[in-house]
Amino acid sequence: MLLTAETQDLQEQLSTLSSFIGNTPLFPITRAYSKPGVKIYAKLEWQQLGGSVKARPAFRIIQDAVKSGQLQPGQSLLDASSGNTAIAYAAIGAAIQIPVTICLPENASEERKTLLKAFGANIVYTSRFGSTDEAQEIAKQLYSDYPDRYFYADQYGNQSNWQAHYHTTANEIFRQTKGEITHFVAGLGTTGTFTGTSRKLKELNPEIELISLQPDAAMHGLEGWKHLETARVPKIYDATIANQNLAIDTYEAFDLIQKVAQKEGLLISPSAAANLAGAIKVADSIEEGVIVTVFPDNAEKYAEVLKSLF
Ligand SMILES: Cc1ncc(COP(=O)(O)O)c(C=O)c1O
Incomplete structure (x- = not known):
């Protein structure tokens, strides 16, 4: 394809911006939950342009x-x-x-x-x-x-959505845990995060357990998540990837917002707390392992939720 000068210019601008996308830190959860032999980490996805995993x-x-x-x-x-x-x-x-x-x-x-x-x-x-x-x-x-x-752009059907996580999130997690990750846990919205990260992690180590999370009811307070039995299922969703699916209660997640704020110094969003709730359920069920999840955004955009909690 012959590129116009304008398209070339756009591509150059995108290439400059790329250093502000991804490469987020991996945060160890040590006080909001702890169990000997089990580690939980969360990627702080708000540390990017626009303030979220997206x-x-x-x-x-x-x-x-x-x-x-x-x-x-x-x-x-x-x-x-x-x-x-x-x-x-x-x-x-x-x-x-x-x-x-x-x-x-x-x-x-x-x-x-x-x-x-x-x-x-x-x-x-x-x-x-x-x-x-x-x-x-x-x-x-x-x-x-x-x-x-x-x-x-059609984020629910666009293959570039999950591919973004396949090419970035998964590799970062594998590198940051020095290949020691045993479980990946994430909630489903467009399903891009879970699908893309899981596909690549499975290639890097087929032993890694992949756990997807959903709200436990059609009406829920986990902004960004979908209850797939009652919502439209995104085209990019692949039901064959997860080894296990867990349901998360909104209030269980809200309790963790408070706990993580006061014990870890992070003010996280409802869906981040719900991901942690999922990671904790997995941690409770194993004796040894390295569990990784993502915190898609922080609590900045959720003033109403925070007001109801504090
Ligand atoms: C706050 C938040 N958490 C979780 C998700 C779910 O991520 P994904 O769409 O990659 O499944 C989204 C998606 O919109 C979101 O905005």
Whole structure:
């Protein structure tokens, strides 16, 4: 493919930005939970551009689309998201001057709306009753009405989503644990984190146990997670990967937010706490091992949850 000067320029800007994506620290949990013979670590995924794990897939989706010519200079990136992916697109979009349009359920938190506006994203509000499933439908419709105007990123069906974790998160974890990881635990949203990280870890060491987590009910407070029996199952989900699936109760996770704040000095989000709850369930069930999970974001965007806890 012959690249225009504008596309080449975009690729160069992306290459400069890449050092602000991934390479997050691995934090040892020692006081919120401890058991002789078992170690729990969490990757602090908020230490990236845009403040969440979603920097990884958003960056790779954009980079792959620019490379393949699906995202042309002058076009807008379009997707549906209730939170972190939208913010990651908006931050990266601002950094490389790509316009970003987000279909966002109108009941998304005020913090999220403010962040998106601050990064200059264009927001299309969708019904509070339809969740991100309806927001996806609206995004698809917008794209089919104006295919020349938009690149439809489709995080739920885009292979670049899980590939981002396959090429970055998994290798980082393996390196940071010096290959000693025995269990990987993560909640399912778009399922990109679990799918991509697990696929690569399994290649690096087939003995590693892969544990996926879901909320224990359709109505839950674990922002970013999906209850797959009642929600639309993301196209990139692969049900054959997990060795084990565990259900997490919202209040069990909320209790851990408090504990981790006061014993570890980290203010984590509900889904980060839910990942830790999953890691603790696994730790309780084994005698020896190195369990790794991710903390997708910190508590900054969850003022309402924090107010209810403290
Ligand atoms: C806060 C938070 N936690 C967890 C997840 C789940 O990650 P994934 O979409 O990679 O399954 C998301 C995804 O949106 C999220 O925003």
